[in-house]
Amino acid sequence: MTGTVTALDADTAAKAPKALLHDHLDGGLRPATIIELAAENGYDALPAGDADALGQWFRDSADSGSLPRYLETFDHTLAVMQTREELFRVASECAQDLASDGVVYAESRYAPEQHLRAGLTLEGVVEAVNAGFRDGEAKAAEAGHPIRVTALLTAMRHAAKSTEIAQLAVRYRDEGVSGFDIAGAEAGHPPTRHLDAFEYLRRENAHFTIHAGEAFGLPSIWEAIQWCGADRLGHGVRIVDDITIDGAPFAEWLEGAKGNPAALVEVELERVRLGRLAAYVRDTRIPLEMCPSSNLQTSAALSISLHPITLLKRLLFRVTLNTDNRLMSGTSMSREAALLAEAAGWDLADLRWVTINAMKSAFIPFDERLALINDVIKPGYAALGHDGAPTH
Numbered sequence: 590m591t592g593t594v595t596a597l598d599a600d601t602a603a604k605a606p607k608a609l610l611h612d613h614l615d616g617g618l619r620p621a622t623i624i625e626l627a628a629e630n631g632y633d634a635l636p637a638g639d640a641d642a643l644g645q646w647f648r649d650s651a652d653s654g655s656l657p658r659y660l661e662t663f664d665h666t667l668a669v670m671q672t673r674e675e676l677f678r679v680a681s682e683c684a685q686d687l688a689s690d691g692v693v694y695a696e697s698r699y700a701p702e703q704h705l706r707a708g709l710t711l712e713g714v715v716e717a718v719n720a721g722f723r724d725g726e727a728k729a730a731e732a733g734h735p736i737r738v739t740a741l742l743t744a745m746r747h748a749a750k751s752t753e754i755a756q757l758a759v760r761y762r763d764e765g766v767s768g769f770d771i772a773g774a775e776a777g778h779p780p781t782r783h784l785d786a787f788e789y790l791r792r793e794n795a796h797f798t799i800h801a802g803e804a805f806g807l808p809s810i811w812e813a814i815q816w817c818g819a820d821r822l823g824h825g826v827r828i829v830d831d832i833t834i835d836g837a838p839f840a841e842w843l844e845g846a847k848g849n850p851a852a853l854v855e856v857e858l859e860r861v862r863l864g865r866l867a868a869y870v871r872d873t874r875i876p877l878e879m880c881p882s883s884n885l886q887t888s889a890a891l892s893i894s895l896h897p898i899t900l901l902k903r904l905l906f907r908v909t910l911n912t913d914n915r916l917m918s919g920t921s922m923s924r925e926a927a928l929l930a931e932a933a934g935w936d937l938a939d940l941r942w943v944t945i946n947a948m949k950s951a952f953i954p955f956d957e958r959l960a961l962i963n964d965v966i967k968p969g970y971a972a973l974g975h976d977g978a979p980t981h
């Protein structure tokens with residue numbers, strides 16, 4: 590490694606420009622907004638009546654250890670995201686909250702099919718959210734924190750609407766929608782069930798990511814890449830199931846190293862071997878949308894210090910850092926970065942690297958990605974004292 594090592598404290602992490610590829614719109618509401626919107630629309634099933642207690646309830650309930658139980662908490666956010674006004678406000682606040690945390694580019698995802706209960710059409714949902722993002726961008730720029738936000742349209746993997754949602758994503762591709770995704774409970778819902786949608790998108794030269802390798806392992810990642818043709822992997826953390834250290838499967842090796850929080854920072858890379866799928870993912874630079882705090886809550890990882898992201902970063906997979914659900918994890922981009930700095934030795938150069946990785950992997954056109962890298966991200970890190978020398 591060469592280049593300057595600059596510490597990554599919470600303040601530096603907040604000031605540094607960041608790019609976010611994996612953030613759920615319905616997982617990032619302000620607790621106070623949920624309470625206000627629920628009071629207005631008559632939703633009376635909220636588990637707490639004041640903002641602090643409600644925020645705590647989301648974090649505690651999402652700490653369930655299982656993805657299906659984690660996902661149950663979304664009932665309460667979806668309940669207040671059903672009208673044009675509600676979606677507009679939530680999207681606008683999302684853009685503003687990300688911007689004030691120093692995010693300069695974000696792809697925010699949500700499933701339009703989950704927002705039809707008050708009579709909106711799929712198109713009406715997309716247009717309300719887009720209008721909200723434009724409003725949030727304008728307010729963020731006024732506040733001195735410019736941000737660009739695009740939408741990813743998600744189809745729920747247990748449902749049968751994926752082709753319709755893929756068509757919707759193509760229809761709005763020049764109006765604020767940059768791609769498509771599938772989400773929801775992973776076990777029992779392989780991505781190949783949605784092959785029609787993915788084939789349609791490929792024929793349309795459209796972009797998509799797939800939640801894979803979070804609650805289910807290698808078969809899910811393999812299908813997402815080799816059958817469905819995903820451009821990126823949502824999470825993909827279980828790719829370590831195809832990695833051995835000293836000949837032992839990663840998880841087994843980690844068991845043995847549990848006592849040592851620096852195990853992944855210290856392990857010599859010559860002792861690490863990639864299987865065929867892991868090598869394919871690294872060789873072809875498939876971006877991994879990694880979300881450390883979320884993975885702890887669903888038991889996809891043991892701790893921040895032993896989260897596979899640090900090993901995958903050292904192995905130069907195309908790692909990106911993300912929030913997943915800011916409300917359920919009580920987190921932000923700068924918090925995720927600061928946690929990794931504290932627990933796994935990340936520095937400013939690491940944050941710069943994952944930020945540029947994310948920007949290279951974004952679904953907006955190449956020239957627009959390049960402009961953000963050269964005009965916003967690199968100067969932002971230079972201003973924080975990073976000399977721009979490659980560290981990897």
Ligand SMILES: O=c1[nH]cnc2c1ncn2[C@@H]1O[C@H](CO)[C@@H](O)[C@H]1O
Pocket residue numbers: 613614615616656660663698699700703743772773774800803883913914
């Ligand atoms: O980490 C995750 N894994 C899989 N599905 C998720 C995750 N986070 C949120 N959602 C699901 O995506 C929907 C659309 O945003 C959410 O309603 C939730 O059900």
Ligand SMILES: [Zn+2]
Pocket residue numbers: 611613772800823913
């Ligand atoms: Zn997700």
